[in-house]
Amino acid sequence: MDTDDEFMSTVSSEDDMLPDDSDNDISGDDDFGFDDEPDPDLGIQQDIGQNKRAPYDVSFRVYEPQDIQQQQDVLIDEVNMILNISKEESAILLRHFRWNKERLLEQYMDHREKALEAAGLSQTTSAPPKLEVIPGFCCDICCEDEEGLQSFALKCGHRFCVDCYRHYLGQKIREEGEAARIQCPAEGCNIIIDARSLDLLVTAELTERYHKLLNRTYVEDKETLKWCPAPDCQNAIECGIKKKDLTRIVPTVACSCSHRFCFGCILNDHQPAPCELVKKWLKKCADDSETANWISANTKECPKCNSTIEKNGGCNHMTCRKCKHEFCWMCMGLWSEHGTSWYNCNRFEEKSGTDARDAQAKSRVSLERYLHYYNRYANHEQSARLDKDLFAKTEKKMVQLQKESGMSWIEVQYLSAASMALQTCRQTLMWTYAFAFYLARNNLTTIFEDNQKDLELAVESLSEMFEKPVTELADSRLKVDIMDKTSYCNKRRIILLDDTARNLSEGKWIFNVEFSNPTPISGPSSRK
Amino acid sequence: MSSSKRITKELNDCLTSPPPSITITLPSESNISLWHITLTAPPESIYSGGKFGLIVQFPPEYPFKPPTITFATRIYHPNITNETNGSICLSLLKTDNWKPSTKIVTVLEAIRQLLVEPQPDDPLETRIAEQYKNERKEFEKEARAYVGRYAKGPVQFGTEAGAATTGGEGQQQQQQVS
C-alpha cells in the first residue's frame, strides 16, 4: 500500500501535465456515458430517443477476459508505434501512467527522461535479456560465489544469482500478488522487471499467474472499470459513473454471469438507496445487531392463539394452522386490512410531539422507529432467501410437472420468471426500508410510501401463489395469474425505482442524516 | 536455499567493522538467527544517554523476508509501541518495501536515525505522535523520563522466542522498575 501511495503522489504531483479535468467530465456526467467515446451531439441523440435511459438506469458494458487483453494490446501497440520503444517498455509505461495514454504521451514528449525514470525504465538498451556466468561473481543476496554460477541483471546492472532472482519473483508473484511493479531486488533501485525478463527467469506456471495479475492492474487502475465480484466470474464492467456522482444515482450494473451489483460500492444491487446511506445502514445494523437479532428469527407466535408458527416460504401472509387466524408476518396485523387504503404496514407512524417529550421516551421512539424499518428490511432479505430455497424445490417439481401435465419445458418457465421477479423485487423492497429510515418527511415521501406499499402487496400476493403445491401450479388459470402478477410486480418495481431515482438525481429527497450534498448534475458546461 | 550463509557474512562484517554505537551479541552460539543488539542512543537525539536493547530475529526465509526487530527496552517514541518488546514502524521493514539485498546494518542505521528524527505522520502510538507534533516540550520531558527509568544501566533483553530460558527474570526486573 505504501508503495502505491507513493506512486499516486508522484503522478498527482505532476498536475501541470494533467488535462483539464472539467473538460473530461462533460460527457461522463450529463448522460453517465463513457469518457472515451467521442461525444456526438447529445441533443440529437436524445431526440432519436434511442439513448434515452430511465433515471435509475446507467449505461455499462461487460468485458470478458479476452476483451480486456485485447484493449491492453491495442494501447501497447499504439504506444509502441508512436514512441518507437519496445512493447515491454510501452506496457511498463502504460501501467505506470495507469493506462492513461494521453498523459503518458504528453509527459514522454515533454520530459522523456523523467517519465522513464519514474516508470522504472532508465537508459534503454534493446539487447534481449539473458542469463550470464561472470567470473568472480558473488551474489549479494545469498552470498554464493561458486564458479559457473548463473546470474541475471536488469538494465541497472544489479546482478544476482538466478536462484535468488527466481525465489524473489516467485514470492512477489505468488505470495504478494504483485506483478506490474516488481522492482529490481537491489536496495533503493526502482527499475521494474519487464515481461520478457520475467519469462526468461520463471516457470511457465508462474508466468501465467504474472500475466493474470498484470491484467488485473489494467482493470484496477481504471476508474471506469471494475471486476464483477461474483465468485469465479472473470468479467469486468465498464461504467462512466464517478465517485462524486454517487449521491445522485445508484449505478446498478448486471454482468453477463447474471450477477447484479452496484458499480459504486460493489455490493449487491441496492437500488433505490444511495451507496452512502447503504454504508451507514449496514454499519448501524451491525452495531445494533444485539437489539435487532430477535427479529430475523424464523418463528413467531400467532397473535390470536399464541401457537408457534414457522415461516417456510417468503410469503408474509400467514395463516395459523390451529385457529386459522390470518395475519401479516411483519406487523402482526390483520391480513384482511392490508389491501385497504387506510392500512399502513410499511409506514412508520411518527408519534405526536407530546409523546416524545422526555429523553427516555424519545430514545424509545427512535428505537421503535429503527426496528420498524429494520424488521421489514431483514424480513425481505430473509424472504428472498426463502423464496429462492423454495424455487430450488420447485425447479425439481417443474420437471415432474412437465411429465405429468404434458407441458413443455418452455411452458413451465413462468415459474422461473416468477422466482426471478420475487428475488429482484424483494431486493428492491429491502433497500426501500433502509432508504425510508433515512428519509425526512416532505411532500414526496407519501408517493414513495404508496409505491412501496403497492410493490409490497404485489410481491406478497405473487409470493403466496408461488407457495402453492405443484398440483395446483399446473392449473392453467393459476398459471395465467402468476404470469400476470409477475409482470405487474416488475412494473411496480420500475415505477418505484423511476420515482426515487428521478428525485435523487434532482436532489429532491431530504435525508435526516448528513449526506454529502451533491452539486447539480447539469453543470454550466453541459448546457450547450 | 539456506539463509545461514548470508547471516554469517553479515555477522562477520558487523564484527570486523562494527556500525557506530552498536554492539551485537548472540544469546545462543548455536542459533545464528537471533541477535541481541545494544544501541547507544545518538547524542543529538532526545534519548541521548540511554542504552537500548534490540532483538533481531531472522526468519527462515531471510533475506527474502525482512528480519523482525523489537525494542526490548521501553522507549517513549511515536513509531515504537509503548511496551516491552515494542514493535517498530519502519517502512524499510514492511514486506512490500523490503529488498532482499538490504543489509541489517542499513536497517539498524535507519532505527538509529528514527531516534534522532521520529516520523509522527506514520505513527504506531498516535497519542505520542500527537504530543510530539503539538506539545514538543511535554513529549521531550516524558521521553527523557523513560530514558531515566528504563534505559540506564545494563541492557535487559526480556523474553522472546529462542531465549525463553533466561528471559523471564529480565522482564520481571523491568516491571519492578516501572
Ligand SMILES: [Zn+2]
Ligand atoms: Zn543468490
Ligand SMILES: [Zn+2]
Ligand atoms: Zn537494479
Ligand SMILES: [Zn+2]
Ligand atoms: Zn460476472
Ligand SMILES: [Zn+2]
Ligand atoms: Zn453502491
Ligand SMILES: [Zn+2]
Ligand atoms: Zn392461531
Ligand SMILES: [Zn+2]
Ligand atoms: Zn403488515
